[in-house]
Amino acid sequence: MARYPWYTRVGDVLHRLTVVTLAGGSLYMLGGCFYTIVIRSRMNQEKLDQWIEEKKQLEAAKAVTPSSEH
Numbered sequence: 001m002a003r004y005p006w007y008t009r010v011g012d013v014l015h016r017l018t019v020v021t022l023a024g025g026s027l028y029m030l031g032g033c034f035y036t037i038v039i040r041s042r043m044n045q046e047k048l049d050q051w052i053e054e055k056k057q058l059e060a061a062k063a064v065t066p067s068s069e070h
Contacts, residue, residue, distance in 0.1 A: 004012075
């Protein structure tokens with residue numbers, strides 16, 4: 001097996017570190033984005049459910065209260 005010059009081996013190591021860092025960082029960021037999407041989706045669903053419940057309560061209160069039209 002041929003032995004490569006030191007600068008070729010150093011370049012190879014730096015290239016490998018760069019690729020591993022970019023791939024790992026990308027996976028880390030994708031995981032963070034996915035986590036944020038899931039959490040925000042759940043929060044928005046809870047807010048929507050709460051808003052629907054409040055709207056139903058207001059409509060029920062309007063139905064019970066006599067109107068003040070003349």
